[in-house]
Structures are given as structure tokens and as C-alpha cells.
Amino acid sequence: MHLVTGATGPVGRALVDALLADGAAVRAISRDPSAAGLPAGADVVEGDPRKPGTLALHGASTLFVHPRAVGEEAVDPLLAAAAEQGVRRVVVMSAINVEDEPAHQPSRFNGDRNKEVEDAVVRGPLPWVSVRPSSFALNALTMWAGQIRAGDVVRGPYASFAEAFVHEKDVAELIARALRDETLDGRHLPVTGPRSLTHAEAVTVIGEVLGRPLRHEEIPAEAAARAMVGPGGLPEPFVEALMARYARGEGRPAAVAGQPGGRTFAQWVADHAADFGGERGEGR
Ligand SMILES: NC(=O)c1ccc[n+]([C@@H]2O[C@H](COP(=O)([O-])OP(=O)(O)OC[C@H]3O[C@@H](n4cnc5c(N)ncnc54)[C@H](OP(=O)(O)O)[C@@H]3O)[C@@H](O)[C@H]2O)c1
Structure with a gap:
């Protein structure tokens, strides 16, 4: 057992x-x-x-x-x-x-x-x-789900930061x-996930799976940090460390040879479509 x-x-x-x-x-x-x-x-x-x-x-x-x-x-x-x-x-x-x-x-x-x-x-x-x-794909919910439920533009820092969400x-x-x-x-x-995606690419994939014209719009790190720390938000030292990680560009490249699974980010979005306000899908 x-x-x-x-x-x-x-x-x-x-x-x-x-x-x-x-x-x-x-x-x-x-x-x-x-x-x-x-x-x-x-x-x-x-x-x-x-x-x-x-x-x-x-x-x-x-x-x-x-x-x-x-x-x-x-x-x-x-x-x-x-x-x-x-x-x-x-x-x-x-x-x-x-x-x-x-x-x-x-x-x-x-x-x-x-x-x-x-x-x-x-x-x-x-x-x-x-x-x-590596970074959980679930982080995409924390980062973007609220904005995606509200509209088609996702404002966030470091659009070209890439990581292989798992x-x-x-x-x-x-x-x-x-x-x-x-x-x-x-x-x-x-x-890790099977492929690294930039933040901008990841938002595009979410849009493709939900059937919506989503796009990422980069905003300065300071403005993003202020929004994340705001009332009921994340602890300031955590947000500072996260922004510093983005600034260093240390996303993890995919992937680890021979690992099982290898579900794509698109499959993950389909599994969580309801959390973004969409229909639950079958994945791609
Ligand atoms: N987010 C990422 O990208 C990422 C990537 C790699 C590794 N990690 C690591 O993965 C871990 C988080 O995994 P997760 O999201 O599965 O965790 P989680 O949902 O926060 O916690 C899992 C369960 O553990 C119990 N628990 C949580 N805090 C506890 C506490 N203080 N005392 C006793 N029980 C507690 C709770 O169960 P009950 O309430 O039912 O007891 C909770 O449902 C962290 O160590 C994180 O650093 C995260």
C-alpha cells in the first residue's frame, strides 16, 4: 500500500x-x-x-x-x-x-x-x-485566468520569457x-513539459484551445509586480524573486529525454478549459 x-x-x-x-x-x-x-x-x-x-x-x-x-x-x-x-x-x-x-x-x-x-x-x-x-502549467491559472475570463488581452511582464510548463x-x-x-x-x-513556450506563445495556445483571439501585451515589470502584490495578492518578496527570475531569463528548456507523459501545454489547457471560463475540451 x-x-x-x-x-x-x-x-x-x-x-x-x-x-x-x-x-x-x-x-x-x-x-x-x-x-x-x-x-x-x-x-x-x-x-x-x-x-x-x-x-x-x-x-x-x-x-x-x-x-x-x-x-x-x-x-x-x-x-x-x-x-x-x-x-x-x-x-x-x-x-x-x-x-x-x-x-x-x-x-x-x-x-x-x-x-x-x-x-x-x-x-x-x-x-x-x-x-x-519544472514550472507547473497550473501557474498559468494564477497568472492569467482572471484576465482571460474578463477579456481577450492578457497584460503581463516578460512576454519572451520561456519555460516548459509541465x-x-x-x-x-x-x-x-x-x-x-x-x-x-x-x-x-x-x-518538464515537452516544449518551451514564451509567455506570449502560451497565451496564444490558450486562445487556440478556447477558440478565442487571446493576445499577450507586455507591461513593465514594476507595474506587473504592483498588480500582483495588491490587496489579497501574493507576498512581495515572492513577487520580487519571480521578477528577478524572469529578468535573468532562467526558464528551463524542454525536455528531458525518455521521460514519460510529455503532455503538451495545449492538452493541459483543454483539461482546464473550465477554469479559464471555456468549455472542457478533449485536448489536441
Ligand atoms: N508551482 C510550481 O511551478 C512548482 C514547480 C515545482 C515544484 N513545486 C513545489 O510543489 C509544491 C506544491 O505542490 P502542490 O501545489 O501540490 O501543493 P499544495 O496544493 O499547496 O499542497 C498539497 C496539500 O498538502 C497539504 N498541505 C499544504 N500546506 C500544508 C501545511 N502547511 N501543513 C500541512 N499540510 C499542508 C494540504 O492538504 P490537506 O489540507 O488536505 O491536509 C494540501 O492540499 C511546493 O513544494 C512547490 O515548491 C512547485
């Missing part, structure tokens, strides 16, 4: 689906099972990954460590408890930029500690695999494979 932390987030949900589709038994951890909305095939169990004593580890053969759900403080005690309870292998998610200078990783300014969690798994008591995704299902399917394939032990597995 696979024990999944972070099971109610986008990657965790897709992971639970992928494992159930394989016919595997899944115990999904949530702090609030009544709100989890996970498939009936999963055993949804209350627990807080940041308090390892609250997790039902008995009977699990593998453990998925979600870096945000578990966090830096809890990861060592969680791994020790897992090993003691008979868990045999662990798969951790981190990020493709995890070896970059900490100041160059915007997620750290949101409190994520992907590097520390991954390092703890690597030096921990169990055989491990680490899965390192579909959460591709991340999840690689994690599922790592959970069942011990020949991957001891490896860091990057996972």
Missing part, C-alpha cells in the same frame, strides 16, 4: 488517480478528510504530515513525501517513524531548480523548503527517488512509476 502526503493538492490528486488506475492500494493523508473530495477507491485518513505522530503509517510499503505538506521540521521524524513501521521505500517531490542559489528560487519566499526536504530524504534511512518538476498528470505519473520501480532508487528525475 502506498501512503500519499499532500494528497488533496493538484499533484497529490493526480497521483492518487494514477495509483488507483494501476490497481494499487492508496492511503491518502489529509488534515480534513471530510473536505478531501478524493475518489472512493482511496482510503482517506486524517493526519497532519507536519506532525508525524498523527500519521497512520502501519501497513504502508512506500511513502510519498510532498515537500509543502511535510515541511523541513517534520521530514526526519517522519522518515524515522516510517522506517520503524516497515515502510521500505520513499519518493520525494522537489523542483527542477532545487540546486540553484536559494535566492534564485521564488518558492522559498513562499515558505517552501524543497531542498531541505529532498536532502533529508536522500540522507535518510530508506531507499529513495526524487522527482523534480502537466500535473505527468508529474504524478512519474511519481507513481517511482513508487513501484525500485530500479529508480537513488536517482533524481527531472520532469
Whole structure:
């Protein structure tokens, strides 16, 4: 049985689906099972990954460590408890930029500690695999969905910044494979989308899939940052780090040879058309 932390987030949900589709038994951890909305095939169990004593580890053969759900403080005690309870292998998610200078990783300014969690798994008591995704395609929702629901022009900074957005299902399917394939032990597995797209190209693709004449209009970074930080918006240090990343032009080139999945950004948009205010499509 696979024990999944972070099971109610986008990657965790897709992971639970992928494992159930394989016919595997899944115990999904949530702090609030009544709100989890996970498939009936999963055993949804209350627990807080940041308090390892609250997790039902008995009977699990593998453990998925979600870096945000578990966090830096809890990861060592969680791994020790897992090993003691008979868990045999662990798969951790981190990020493709995890070896970059900490100041160059915007997620750290949101409190994520992907590097520390991954390092703890690597030096921990169990055989491990680490899965390192590039930028989630889901970021396109945060960046652009509000503007796309309101009109055909998307105003944003750095129109020519390019990255290989990855579909959460591709991340999840690689994690599922790592959970069942011990020949991957001891490896860091990057996972990206199949092709880099600039921000302007990505907006065009969204328009093509939704059947709308969307276009990206570049605005100065300072104006974009002000809008992102505004009331109810993102934390200022995170936005500053994000703008600095765009300014350095450090999008990740696609793709990693031999990786599974390879869903295009257009397929991802079709899967999320309703979130942009469009019809749910079949992908291209
Ligand atoms: N966005 C990107 O482009 C990108 C790229 C690569 C890597 N990453 C990394 O991926 C991770 C985010 O993944 P995600 O979007 O799947 O995460 P998420 O949706 O924010 O969190 C997944 C689940 O973890 C639980 N959780 C979240 N915060 C928690 C906390 N403080 N304490 C205990 N449980 C908590 C919640 O479950 P319950 O409420 O059900 O308990 C939540 O539904 C981050 O570490 C990020 O740095 C992101």
C-alpha cells in the first residue's frame, strides 16, 4: 500500500488517480478528510504530515513525501517513524531548480523548503527517488485566468520569457512509476513539459484551445509586480524573486529525454478549459 502526503493538492490528486488506475492500494493523508473530495477507491485518513505522530503509517510499503505538506521540521521524524513501521521505500517531490542559489528560487519566499526536504530524504534511512518538476502549467491559472475570463488581452511582464510548463498528470505519473520501480532508487528525475513556450506563445495556445483571439501585451515589470502584490495578492518578496527570475531569463528548456507523459501545454489547457471560463475540451 502506498501512503500519499499532500494528497488533496493538484499533484497529490493526480497521483492518487494514477495509483488507483494501476490497481494499487492508496492511503491518502489529509488534515480534513471530510473536505478531501478524493475518489472512493482511496482510503482517506486524517493526519497532519507536519506532525508525524498523527500519521497512520502501519501497513504502508512506500511513502510519498510532498515537500509543502511535510515541511523541513517534520521530514526526519517522519522518515524515522516510517522506517520503524516497515515502510521500505520513499519518493520525494522537489523542483527542477532545487540546486540553484536559494535566492534564485521564488518558492522559498513562499515558505517552501524543497531542498531541505529532498536532502533529508536522500540522507535518510530508506531507499529513495526524487522527482523534480519544472514550472507547473497550473501557474498559468494564477497568472492569467482572471484576465482571460474578463477579456481577450492578457497584460503581463516578460512576454519572451520561456519555460516548459509541465502537466500535473505527468508529474504524478512519474511519481507513481517511482513508487513501484525500485530500479529508480537513488536517482533524481527531472520532469518538464515537452516544449518551451514564451509567455506570449502560451497565451496564444490558450486562445487556440478556447477558440478565442487571446493576445499577450507586455507591461513593465514594476507595474506587473504592483498588480500582483495588491490587496489579497501574493507576498512581495515572492513577487520580487519571480521578477528577478524572469529578468535573468532562467526558464528551463524542454525536455528531458525518455521521460514519460510529455503532455503538451495545449492538452493541459483543454483539461482546464473550465477554469479559464471555456468549455472542457478533449485536448489536441
Ligand atoms: N508551482 C510550481 O511551478 C512548482 C514547480 C515545482 C515544484 N513545486 C513545489 O510543489 C509544491 C506544491 O505542490 P502542490 O501545489 O501540490 O501543493 P499544495 O496544493 O499547496 O499542497 C498539497 C496539500 O498538502 C497539504 N498541505 C499544504 N500546506 C500544508 C501545511 N502547511 N501543513 C500541512 N499540510 C499542508 C494540504 O492538504 P490537506 O489540507 O488536505 O491536509 C494540501 O492540499 C511546493 O513544494 C512547490 O515548491 C512547485
